[in-house]
Amino acid sequence: MPKVVDHETRREELVRTVWRIMARRGPAAVTMRQISAEAGYANGALKTYFAGKADLLEATYTHVFERTNERVERAAAGLSGLGALVAFCREVMPLDEERLDEERLDEARVVMAFWQEAAHDPARAAHNNRYMHQWRDSVAGWVAEARAAGDVTGHVDLASWVDALLTFLLGTQITAALDPTNVTPAHLERQLAAQLALVRVPAEAPVGAKAAADVAAPGNAGATASATTLGGAATPGGSAATGDGPVT
Amino acid sequence: MPKVVDHETRREELVRTVWRIMARRGPAAVTMRQISAEAGYANGALKTYFAGKADLLEATYTHVFERTNERVERAAAGLSGLGALVAFCREVMPLDEERLDEERLDEARVVMAFWQEAAHDPARAAHNNRYMHQWRDSVAGWVAEARAAGDVTGHVDLASWVDALLTFLLGTQITAALDPTNVTPAHLERQLAAQLALVRVPAEAPVGAKAAADVAAPGNAGATASATTLGGAATPGGSAATGDGPVT
Numbered sequence: 001m002p003k004v005v006d007h008e009t010r011r012e013e014l015v016r017t018v019w020r021i022m023a024r025r026g027p028a029a030v031t032m033r034q035i036s037a038e039a040g041y042a043n044g045a046l047k048t049y050f051a052g053k054a055d056l057l058e059a060t061y062t063h064v065f066e067r068t069n070e071r072v073e074r075a076a077a078g079l080s081g082l083g084a085l086v087a088f089c090r091e092v093m094p095l096d097e098e099r100l101d102e103e104r105l106d107e108a109r110v111v112m113a114f115w116q117e118a119a120h121d122p123a124r125a126a127h128n129n130r131y132m133h134q135w136r137d138s139v140a141g142w143v144a145e146a147r148a149a150g151d152v153t154g155h156v157d158l159a160s161w162v163d164a165l166l167t168f169l170l171g172t173q174i175t176a177a178l179d180p181t182n183v184t185p186a187h188l189e190r191q192l193a194a195q196l197a198l199v200r201v202p203a204e205a206p207v208g209a210k211a212a213a214d215v216a217a218p219g220n221a222g223a224t225a226s227a228t229t230l231g232g233a234a235t236p237g238g239s240a241a242t243g244d245g246p247v248t
Numbered sequence: 249m250p251k252v253v254d255h256e257t258r259r260e261e262l263v264r265t266v267w268r269i270m271a272r273r274g275p276a277a278v279t280m281r282q283i284s285a286e287a288g289y290a291n292g293a294l295k296t297y298f299a300g301k302a303d304l305l306e307a308t309y310t311h312v313f314e315r316t317n318e319r320v321e322r323a324a325a326g327l328s329g330l331g332a333l334v335a336f337c338r339e340v341m342p343l344d345e346e347r348l349d350e351e352r353l354d355e356a357r358v359v360m361a362f363w364q365e366a367a368h369d370p371a372r373a374a375h376n377n378r379y380m381h382q383w384r385d386s387v388a389g390w391v392a393e394a395r396a397a398g399d400v401t402g403h404v405d406l407a408s409w410v411d412a413l414l415t416f417l418l419g420t421q422i423t424a425a426l427d428p429t430n431v432t433p434a435h436l437e438r439q440l441a442a443q444l445a446l447v448r449v450p451a452e453a454p455v456g457a458k459a460a461a462d463v464a465a466p467g468n469a470g471a472t473a474s475a476t477t478l479g480g481a482a483t484p485g486g487s488a489a490t491g492d493g494p495v496t
Contacts, residue, residue, distance in 0.1 A: 023367070024368055026364065026367070026368045026369075027364070028276065108367075109368065112363055112364045113364050113367075115364070115426065116275070116360045116363070118426050119274070119357040119425045119426065120272055120273055120357065121274075125426045128427075129430075132423070132426075157438060157442050160435075160441065161439075161442040163423075163435070163438075164416055164440075164443050166419075166423075167416050167420055167423050168412055168415050168416040168419055170419040170422050170423065171416055171419030171422075172415055174363050175411075175418065177363075178367065178376050178377060179373065179376075179380065182377075187408075187411070190405060190411075191408045191412035193408065194404055194411075195409075198404060198446035199446065
């Protein structure tokens with residue numbers, strides 16, 4: 001069915017045109033006339049592919065979410081627990097390598113336009129929330145796996161930590177898009193590592209240190225300390241533990 | 249100088265009109281005609297107070313940031329360290345009590361419109377980044393105070409944790425504005441508590457447990473354990489430690 005494939009390809013091309021205009025010049029610059037001009041269509045020819053601007057915007061926003069989900073699926077394939085969680089976070093954050101093509105930053109800009117619309121459009125908000133609840137379920141599942149594997153401490157309200165992590169990931173779209181010079185991919189990676197280090201039980205730590213991590217945590221009455229094994233300092237569990245420097 | 253006061257009062261009234269239109273119907277609905285109509289001005293009379301729409305928008309966005317900063321200043325007055333940090337976070341998050349007037353949610357919606365513009369407007373982005381860097385300096389200062397007071401563990405990359413906390417706070421504007429039914433003030437408070445619980449050394453904990461919190465943490469080679477005092481479980485340091493429930 002070459003005709004159908006062609007139709008889908010054209011729709012995707014148009015969605016990418018909308019995306020580019022929106023990311024670089026904002027949603028106000030997205031007009032049917034402008035899209036036709038940039039995509040090389042005669043005025044009115046767009047109607048074959050999209051009923052109107054609303055239809056095109058809907059497809060554009062859906063495309064951004066679906067792209068992210070497809071990347072997550074590829075990156076997390078065969079992983080579970082913390083591994084899957086980290087893979088997910090790294091696909092959601094705008095970590096353009098070298099920032100040469102700014103593809104992820106453009107995604108962030110489009111998502112920001114979407115949020116702004118959703119703030120006063122219940123249908124868009126519902127669209128957003130369906131994706132967010134789906135993400136929350138995935139992340140909660142991976143954290144539960146990590147907890148069961150003993151990779152994550154149980155001393156914190158993990159459900160709230162998961163929500164805060166997702167909220168952080170949304171925030172990275174803003175900070176990276178508005179301050180790309182300072183909020184580099186490496187900077188975002190360090191922030192993610194700091195988030196994860198806080199709940200992560202270091203894999204290389206001696207058993208005693210692992211128990212101590214639970215004991216040190218308030219509210220975990222179930223843990224019992226193996227105090228006598230607490231001699232040496234635990235080895236760093238990841239790049240997040242970059243020491244004890246002052247915050248200035 | 250009653251005339252000057254009057255001028256300022258009028259400007260502020262107009263800014264609040266823009267704000268309300270933007271929050272409820274989006275920036276596209278903000279036109280000079282619409283503002284005049286809602287504020288009860290004759291067409292053209294706005295020019296006495298604002299040169300044009302760009303000028304009005306600038307004043308509106310500045311107003312939102314300044315309002316937040318004024319609230320923070322009041323809330324953090326006389327506080328330092330963790331106390332000041334928590335006060336700051338609670339003023340930045342959209343924690344409308346009862347959500348009756350949605351004032352904070354409206355702030356969030358206006359900020360989302362601002363971010364969306366800033367994503368493709370370098371002047372707006374620079375405006376945003378000045379405020380963000382100022383906030384980062386304040387937060388880093390409070391965290392350094394908390395660290396010096398022994399209220400915060402030194403086992404994590406605190407500079408990155410601070411950046412992640414601010415990024416989380418930006419994210420709360422989005423989650424609360426788009427999903428106010430689920431992302432209630434109480435829900436946001438729990439997320440904040442989860443963030444803070446992870447770096448907080450519980451105030452009521454015995455000295456040994458405090459040391460253990462440092463030891464359990466990887467990468468803090470400077471800490472020495474007082475292992476023999478590690479008998480009892482530490483008492484919860486705050487409402488954040490809500491136990492060991494499964495994440496589902």
